[in-house]
Amino acid sequence: MSWIETIPYQEADGPLKKLYDRVKGPDDKIDNVLSIHSLRPHTLTGHVTLYKSVLHHSANQLPKWYLEALGVYVSHLNHCDYCFDHHFEGFSRLVNDPEKAAAFKGAVLTDSVEHYFKGAFLSGMRYAKRLTLKPKTLKEKHIDVLRVAGFNDGEILEINQVVSYFNYVNRSVVGLGVTTQGDILGLSPNDNDDPTNWNHS
Template identity: 50%
Template sequence: MAWIRTISFVASSGKLRQLYERITGQGNNVDNIMMLHSLRPNTMEGHMALYKFVLHHTGNTLPKWFLEAIGTYVSYLNKCDYCFEHHFVGLMRDLKNDERAHAIREAITTEQVDMAPLSMREIAALKYARKLTITPARMIENDVKQLRAAGFDDGQILEINQVTAYFSYANRTVLGLGCNLEGDIIGLSPSNSEDPDDWSHQ
């Protein structure tokens, strides 16, 4: 599952067991990305809080499916198959249109995002995410101005920025520790956006 030792749900105790119980899915399943943190529950708690607040919080105004699309795209750019597959399933679930979701996936994996069935506004956000992921030091104020011109308000620009930044963190956590999909139930996520303390995966 990973290149470092991890502690399973069954073998866990104390603070780790408490955190596992907050994030488990079916049959006490814990996503492998979270199990990576099992030797340091404090980093798991930080990771999970960031993930929940950035991607699954009622304070966001952009549709969750689109935040998932940004995460899927960033994961593709970082060549993180684990996060790409997990969050593509999330994209499909939230978009509720499998044909369109697969067309978005095709546009991403063939590096033709301009051809994705998305609005020009949404494509502008993906282009911002690409530049921030691939060449972060080249970001300039005009990149934000272009998002504003495309119709995003500054709070939404912050959402786009934070989802992009979070996925680069998550991708590097996975890639740097050799996390894979073995034993995972793909696509589970916190479904209750209204309660920031509800981390349970559905």
């Protein structure tokens, strides 16, 4: 499950148990990406607050499927199979079209996202790749490209935050050897209207 000790739901108490009750899925399951925080519960609070804000918040304007797609792509670029598998499942549920989902997966795995995305969405993917692999090369002109493609500055911020979040979580997962063993793939805090609802479904 991971290379460090974690506290399972059944053994949790105090603040950790309260947090686990907020993020648990069916049958009291805690995703491994969340349980790795169990020795320092305050870091779980920070993680889920950021996650909920960038991916599952009603104030976001970009479609959730696109935000998930960015996460899948970044996870692939970072060789984070855990996040790739989880968020590809989430993406697939949102698009609700197996052929489109398979085409997207193929484009990501071959690093040919231009075969799936066009226009503004493709520009966002290219920005995600640069921010992930070559952040030092980013210039203001790369933001201008996103504007010309059709994104407003608020949407650019959404893209930036999703990409930055996935770079953070990918490194947490890869750096601690987290696996999907025992997880239910694709669960997330889907209630966009309530930022305090962290339950995974």
